[in-house]
Amino acid sequence: MLPSGSRMRRGDEFADAVRKGGRSGRPTLVAHFRMRQDVDEPPLVGFVVSRAVGGSVVRNRVKRRLRHLLRDRLDRLPRGSLLVVRANPPAASARSERLAAELDVALDRLLRRREPSTAHTDGRR
Incomplete structure (x- = not known):
């Protein structure tokens, strides 16, 4: 599914993305995104699927589906970024x-949100 080098495995990476990163919530999932400074590595992606989503079979199915979807979107993430996708029960x-x-x-x-704003580049306020 996801390349091995793009899988988030360490707890401190998860915590860094969730606690210090930006957040975007949707009904089925919440995404947490953080850019690491001075890191030129492939983006790392992690998943959180709690018991609230369902039993182990359901949770693993949701994780597989999310991994599959993210594989096709991995090229959109900048190098050195951390992305954690947390599934909500409707997922x-x-x-x-x-x-x-x-x-x-x-x-x-x-x-x-991470792109620099192009507003007011002409000197007007």
Whole structure:
């Protein structure tokens, strides 16, 4: 699914993204995004799927679906970034199209926030 080098494995990376990063919430998922300074490594992606989503079979299915969706979107993430996707309970019954659409909206919001503002570049206030 995801390349091995792009999987988040360490707890401090999860904590860094969730506690210090930007957040974009949707009904089925919440995305946390953080840029690491002075790090030129591939983006790292992690998933959090709690028991509130369902039993182990349901949680693993949701994780597989999210990993599959993120694999196609990995090239949108800048090098050195951390992304944690936390599934909400509605993710268990959501269709893949809805998960994909909500993931795209969350990523668009987070990536747009990190871009420098082009407003007021002409000297006006």
